[in-house]
Amino acid sequence: MISAMLTTLVERSKAELSSYMLYPKHMSIRVKIIAAMCALLVFIGLLSFWASYMHERKSLLTNMQDNARILNRALIISIINQKIITEKVSLQALVEELSLTEGIFGVWVIDADSRITSATFREQVGEVASSNLILNALQNGYYVSGFDTKMGEQVYSAVYPLKNGDELIGLLEVAFELREYLRAHPKNQIQLAAQIKRDSRIMAESLSYSIENMRDVNELIHIQRLVDRLTEESEIISRIMIVDDNSRIIACSNLDKVGMIADDKGVKAIINGAEIYTRLSPRQKIYTFDMPLKIDGEFKGAVSIGYDATEYYAHLSEIFRFGLLISAMGILMGILLSFQVANPIVRPIQRLTGDIKKLAAGNLSQRAVVNSKDEVGDLAAAFNRMAEDLALSKDKIDQYSKTLEEKVRQRTQALEKTNQELVVTQNELMKSNIAKTDFLSVASHELRTPLTTVMGYSELLLTRDLTERQKTDFLGFINEEAIHLSNIVDDLLDISRIESQKSFEFVKKPVDLADILLKNSEFYSRVNTQHRIVTDIEENLPLVNADEERIGQVVKNILDNAIKYTLDGDILCKVFTRDDMVWVSLQDQGIGISKQDLLHIFDKFYRVRRKKTAKISGTGLGLYIVKYIIEAHDGKIDIKSKLNKGTTFAFGIPRL
């Protein structure tokens, strides 16, 4: 019981402690703190990483987007320029325009094969120029000039080589009308020639310069070439695609796609009116900007510029690695910090837990060390108070237990004793009950038999004519049976007095037991002729203090039994002194009493049951009364018997 109470108290204290210190169910406090710190630091690291990533991303995208816008603008300007120049400075147009200049007869552009590609006179285009000046210029690659005749007109021709770098790609021939020239400049021929030569050279150089510029512009503004060059020259542009307003690709860094219909989402979006569309292709690592191509506010198509995002991804990767490093450092720092934070909390709790376990194991003198004034210190102090209470309670319980055990032992002993007494009493009651039943049966027989005689004979006396002899005999029978009935009633009354604890009064006085014996033996000698009663009385017997009548009753009962149970033979009665007592003994030669019966002959209602005793009347009360009377005189009873030999019954009363 005590261990059960202790276990309950400890369990309760554990429950209380757990409410104070978040007693771990699956995870220790240390681990929880470490986890929390790590989670916090990793969270901060990841947050900064995420912010950095977002910032970098936005910055890169903004840069690329700005770049794309500028590029788009440049493309548009280039395309516009190309358009203007194409319209205005087409070589033929230029030639024709130059032809209108005053003093100029005609202008010819000749390729490296002497074939006229542009001419003031359009019909000459395609013809082969064959003048000496041309041939000379082509052959030497120099500027040559001289007088010539063109279509019957005197002219001064200046032939200027057209070069791409050092390569001669053609010739420009400008012919001046000499006639007009001479009219405008009325000088001598030499001077004139020098003038013409100078002017024509200037003109030719200027024209060739213009033509060369025009050619460059032509090349540059060729959209495909522009696209190619942009793609080649830019380190960050990986793709450019230009589509018309029908989504047909008119220029693309991938030439195979030119002429095809673009089905990109971005192009579709732009065709559908979007101002800009951006998309990132992680697999190809390309960031694509799609924008409209508008010339003079008119929608002409779309431009798609793909930027190489390798660097972008590399940058992100670097940020990511940095983020991982930050997280790892966060975890490491979290663990280190957690130990620093957790140890001051966990160690006192661990010590306290150890103390509690020792207490729970039965060491009630276990106390916790209180070395702080914080919550754990309060907890340790509370634990100590609880341990004190527990120790006190246990002492009380032990004390109580000992007292209780002693009480239980005493009660158990008392109960066992009572139980034994009850068993004895029960056995006695059962015997008594059996004896009573027997008594009723016997009493019924014993009462009915004399009553039968009394009633039967008295009825005959009343109803029959009887002889005098018969009448005398019948009345004698009635008288005998009435006396017998009276004795039975006396015995029953004595028993009733003894049983009900009523006064069974003794009137004691100094008496001589020999007198009492002789009085009774004489009476029996008169009424009983079957047996001889012999007396042997010691001389000078001392007196005893006794109730004469009751002692007489004792002698009568014993003598009565001796006579009843002795078929024939003497009955020897003695009176003598022994051990300061006066003894009366009556010895018969009757049927005797068995050892088993000897144990019970003083029991109330007990009768010896043998065939030989069946006929013998009696109530089983005589010896019970005898014993009671002798004991009331502080006397003793002694009985010796042998079956079929006889019984000696003696009682002694203290002498005076």
Place this chain on the structure above:
Amino acid sequence: MKKVLIIDDEEKVRMLIEATLSIGEIEILQASSGEEGLKKAREVIPDIILLDVMMPGIDGFEVCRLLKKDPATKDIHIVMLTARGQREDKERGLSAGANGYFVKPFSPINLMNMIDEILNR
């Protein structure tokens, strides 16, 4: 002449019954114990046996049982005559084969009437 056998260990009771029945023409026989009663019953084959229960030696129940078991004596009308008045005693007597039961103390006139009735049946 009808014969009635009285088996009872009490002499006063035997004498009372004899005196009661002496006015009729009945031959009265007496036995003072069960053994003697059995012997006389087998010898005489009386018409009626008045049988006491509580007797030394063989008791009345046993005498009744033995007589009813014996073909020679089984037809004898046996009346148990006893001071035992309890119901279980009556049942025990009847189960032993007794034809009637008469409880002590009894009226001699009633006994006489019962004997007359049995003999004249």
